Amino acid sequence: GQNIDQPTEMTAxxxxxxxxxxxxxxxxxxxxxxxxxxxxxxxxFLSYNVLDGLExxxxxxxxxSRSKGYSYLLLKELQMKDSASYLCAVVDSNYQLIWGxxxxxxxxx
Amino acid sequence: xxxxxxxxxRVICKSGTSVKxxxxxxxxxxxTMFWYRQFPKQSLMLMATSNEGSKATYEQGVEKxxxxxxxxxxxLSTLTVTSAHPEDSSxxxxxxxxxxxxxxxxxxxxxxxRLTVV
Numbered sequence: 182g183q184n185i186d187q188p189t190e191m192t193a194x195x196x197x198x199x200x201x202x203x204x205x206x207x208x209x210x211x212x213x214x215x216x217x218x219x220x221x222x223x224x225x226f227l228s229y230n231v232l233d234g235l236e237x238x239x240x241x242x243x244x245x246s247r248s249k250g251y252s253y254l255l256l257k258e259l260q261m262k263d264s265a266s267y268l269c270a271v272v273d274s275n276y277q278l279i280w281g282x283x284x285x286x287x288x289x290x
Numbered sequence: 291x292x293x294x295x296x297x298x299x300r301v302i303c304k305s306g307t308s309v310k311x312x313x314x315x316x317x318x319x320x321x322t323m324f325w326y327r328q329f330p331k332q333s334l335m336l337m338a339t340s341n342e343g344s345k346a347t348y349e350q351g352v353e354k355x356x357x358x359x360x361x362x363x364x365x366l367s368t369l370t371v372t373s374a375h376p377e378d379s380s381x382x383x384x385x386x387x388x389x390x391x392x393x394x395x396x397x398x399x400x401x402x403x404r405l406t407v408v
Contacts, residue, residue, distance in 0.1 A: 214396075223296070223383045223399040224334070268334070276390075278324075278397075280333040 183207045185281035187269050192287045193259055201254045201267050201284045209274020215243050215254045216268040218283065224268055227254065256286075264288045292318045294386045296400025303374055303407055311369045311403045313384030319364035320386035324397065325357075328381045340367050341390070374407040381405075 186204045193199040205213070212231040216224035230236055230245035230252060242255040254267055266283040273279055293316040303309050313323060322341050326334040338354075340346035340361035348354045358370040367386075371378055381404055385397040 216399075221381075221402075221404070223385075223402040225399065226396055229396060278336065280335075282333040 183273060183279050185269055185271060185279055187267075187281040187284045189282070190285045190287065192289060193256075195259055195261060195288055195290050197259050198255065198257050199259060199286065201256070201269075201286065203252045203254070203269035203281055205250050205252075205269070205271045205279070205281075207271050207273045207279055210247060211272040211274065211276060213243075213245055213252050213272070214268075214270040214278070215241075215252075216270065218266045218268055220265075227267075259288050261288050261290070292316075292386075292388075292398045294320075294384065294398045294400045296384050296403055298403060299401055300404045301406070303405070305375055305407055306373055308370055308372045309374055309405060311371075311382055311384070311405075313367045313369070313386065313400050315365045315386040315398070318386075318388055320367070321364065321389055322387045323361055323367040324385045324387070325359060325367075325369050326383045326385070328383060328402075334383065337369075371405065374405070376407045379405055379407045 184206045214229050215227040218224040228243035235244045240257045245252045266285050268283045269281040270278045295314045297312045325337045328334050336349050337352045338346045338348045338359050340359050342361050342364050346359040361367040383402040384400040387397045
């Protein structure tokens with residue numbers, strides 16, 4: 182079967198750095214997305230990785246290791262508005278998106 | 291980024307009635323549109339994929355006669371929940387992509403629709 186694993190919940194302090202991990206076992210791999218979703222709202226795009234390595238975009242960075250079936254989203258200089266769920270999604274060999282359940286990130290002052 | 295508008299954002303309907311949800315790509319042509327459903331604290335669940343001008347492809351377990359999807363133009367797709375029941379109450383989200391799935395183009399999400407069936 183296909184599986185995406187993310188921690189259910191994480192807590193971090195305002196101004197700090199947090200890393201949200203995502204491991205996947207899918208039938209094929211054609212890219213990995215990270216989305217941010219605030220409660221009651223639709224997800225918004227954060228990043229897309231298809232090659233190994235680190236992609237940096239402002240305060241957010243995403244890393245991919247295809248051989249390990251592993252990705253992480255790194256959030257720096259955390260702000261209260263970063264409190265949200267972070268969804269990892271993998272594109273499989275049929276070009277379908279397989280979604281993780283999301284990681285709820287709680288930011289404390 | 292591209293804008294996808296979903297309407298309405300919230301709807302309450304009586305059991306047995308039908309509800310139509312619209313998804314529009316405002317500044318780009320969407321070859322492919324996706325409809326998702328999300329239950330509280332759960333992952334997005336893909337319901338169907340629609341390509342402009344052709345019939346939607348439904349995921350296993352999704353009733354095509356209950357969830358009617360029409361993708362009549364490159365900027366509009368609609369999801370109609372027919373004969374709604376309380377168990378259909380959920381958050382429905384559409385997303386639109388410029389290219390077909392195999393092109394791995396980014397998908398842009400609508401704001402979502404909170405459906406409550408009473």
